[in-house]
Amino acid sequence: MKMNENWIPIGRLDDIPRQGARVVVTSAGDIAVFRTADDEVFALADRCPHKGGPLSQGIVHGKRVACPLHDWKINLDTGLAAAPDEGCAARYPVRVADGQVSLSLMPEQGCPGR
């Protein structure tokens, strides 16, 4: 973990539907914040590595989201497209404390591209 993370509160956990996502609008583009069935929270750039589909609109299952445009499956914890597809959505650090969700706008390392 980097030390200079700048946590920004974005809303309550309950504002995000289970097995769903909400969008954080930023000047650098939308970020999708996902909540899984067992309340884990992940954040990815809201752009599918395939053709830029809005991942926030996909169906969340397990730790994955199915892109609404052409049904690629993107792993929420790594941002990587599930085989056989290849590609990666940028990950953002996100944390939940006392029901409050906070996000860092500094993408994690390890995802080539953006």
Add this chain to the structure above:
Amino acid sequence: MDMSVPRASGPRLKLVVVGNGMAGMRTLEELLKAAPGLYDVTVFGDEPHPNYNRIMLSPVLAGEQTIEQIVLNSRDWYAENGITLFAGKKVVKIDRRARCVEADDGTRAPYDRLLLATGSKPFILPVPGADLPGVIGFRDIADVDVMIRAASQYRHAVVIGGGLLGLEAANGLKLRGMDVTVVHIGAWLLERQLDEPAARLLQKSLEEKGLRFLLQTHTAELVRADTGRVGAVKFKDGGTIPADLVVMAVGIRPNTELAESAGLHCHRGVVVNDTMQTFDPRIYAVGECVNHRGVAYGLVAPLFEQAKVCANHLAEHGVARYQGSMTSTKLKVTGIDLFSAGDFAGAEGTETLVFSDAAAGSYKKLVLKDNRLVGACLYGDTLDGAWYFDLLREGTDVSQFRKTLLFGQHHVGDSGHGPAERVAALPDTAEICGCNGVKKGDIVGAICSKKLFTLDEVRAHTKASASCGSCTGLVEALLAHTVGGDYSAAPSKKPLCGCTDHSHDEVRAAIVAQQLKTLPEVMRHLDWKTADGCSKCRPALNYYLLCAWPTEYRDDAQSRYINERAHGNIQKDGTFSVVPRMWGGLTNPKELRAIADVAEKFKVPEMKVTGGQRIDLFGVKKEDLPAMWADLSAAGFVSGHAYGKALRTVKTCVGSQWCRFGTQDSTGLGVKLEKMTWGSWMPHKFKLAVSGCPRNCAEATIKDFGVVCVDSGYELHVGGNGGIKVRVTDLLCKVETEAEVLEYCAAFTQLYREEAHYLERTAPWVERVGLAHVKAKVVVDAANRKALAERFRISQQTAQIDPWKARAEGEARHEFTPITALV
């Protein structure tokens, strides 16, 4: 007489069966179904085998089947059902006072009830030499063994008797390489089944197979050869032919030896009443050994009917009556199709219709009396046999279609369909399997409800084609028609998705049967392999649940594809399209003005008239959707569901309001249909159309449900599809009133909703389940139709809530707004 017997609470009743053959074991099977555990059962069989399909001895002899293949009840079956089997023991005595039977080896068995099913014996002509080695009947496995052995050692075979059995024996021996002569006393073959012209055609094709025939020839003597075996057959006219094997197939005699020795009343069979009881009420009898109302049957169909009645009484249900049977026959010689039923000889007061095409090897004779069919004899093309047999038994008045009667059912009222359609056209009551009395409706019903894909499965579940097999072609055609496509390439069960081993149908059935009402419940009960499913199963389950429990189920938005969650169609750039409903494609200036205003207000980049007769607004930002819907809603619009697995559009044409050809108010009817069906969720998208006349401007014949108006009413068409794979609709039926159109439409829609797999449109669904199935549920069974329509009506009560208005009023607001904007 004291008929009181120990009840189920005490020791079990003892049932002894003498005769381990087709009728006896069928009775036991029926009894086990009707009253399992009522009896301790003991079976004696003279033959050292478990029960086998005697009918199939002919194909075994012909080398087309093996003994193993024709076993009906394996030894395991007897064991599993707790039946004591004494195979190879002949019962020689019935002690009616002591209520006990005794076998030739001294084995004794007491009974409370006794069933005689001793079959019959081949009649052996009382001519000199009839007892020589090499002279046999054609009745059991032992006879077939003798014939097969003879065929490998000797050359000349003579079959005496040109009936069904004789011809099948001759055919088999010929195929085994022998020189075969059939000696027949009559003027033509099968004179009890065929008339002369048909018999000549048959004889010709058998001669082409290499058989020789001596008609009107009387056997005088069987001559002994030096070997001690039979060597020749001598005729009354003095002629002689060589014979190393003589098969007597001149008739059968009911086997009443045992019954007679026990003092039971016998007269050309053991005499029984309509409950299959002999003169001793503890003793029942079924099968070929029986004389019922003066008739002894020699075919399995009536025997199986007897078995059912007998089992009903043994089970102490006491309601069934056997009242005799009408029989039809077929010849089991591969490559020869022959069917005959009823009285075809043409007695007084009858008229005869004949079709004969000797060159094509085809002959048909129908005998009518008072415009009703009383006899039929078909040779060559027998596909219509079942239909004729049906007309015959039902006593149907044929005056309406008498002119085309000879050409078969496919010529009645309809044309242009291939041969497979002919079984499809048979009514459900048509008997397909004569042996087991199985009707078309039973077979189709079993195929559909039990998901049968193969001939073997159909045989196992319905017994159709399980006996003589001559209806196999019909059953296969039914399978093909009912399950569609290549029925025999039985799809091994296909799981719904990788999260489960269960198929769509199993999941749907479990939801209803086990009253599963939420997604987690379904996954838990059905052992889902993943914690919360996937993007494939969740939308399917969500749909199945809402279809099963329309008034209770709470929709799971997170298990819906984005279009249905956001109630718009997602575009390639993440914006959405908006298509307001325009009922039946009708519009007016006020509506158009409202749409124009909305388009300007929200800066809609593009508008288009869709292929579904309404207007599409493209490129709307998700955040703008609720506000736009609020305006549209205020102008009276509801969602067009252009985005959903739902009722899409009802396309209409001008119709009788304006069009010079219009026969009915197609536009008005379209609006009514749309008002009835809008809002409904479906396995896939669903489209309707109504055309005002057969010019069909609304393209009703490629819709899921299409109506083509005609002068006299409305043709209803189903299962059409434009799109990826074009499929023209099937005609469901014709109705006369708008009210009927609405009812049939609701029923068809609901059937599809309840039965199709998720993401299966009506076209592949109809092909999978078969049009016959749909017709049976929607057209034939009026009560079922009404029940379906009623279920549709109920589910519409909760479905016709405009999702746009609700969202404009604030529902699911989170769906349309970012959680936060950091700009």
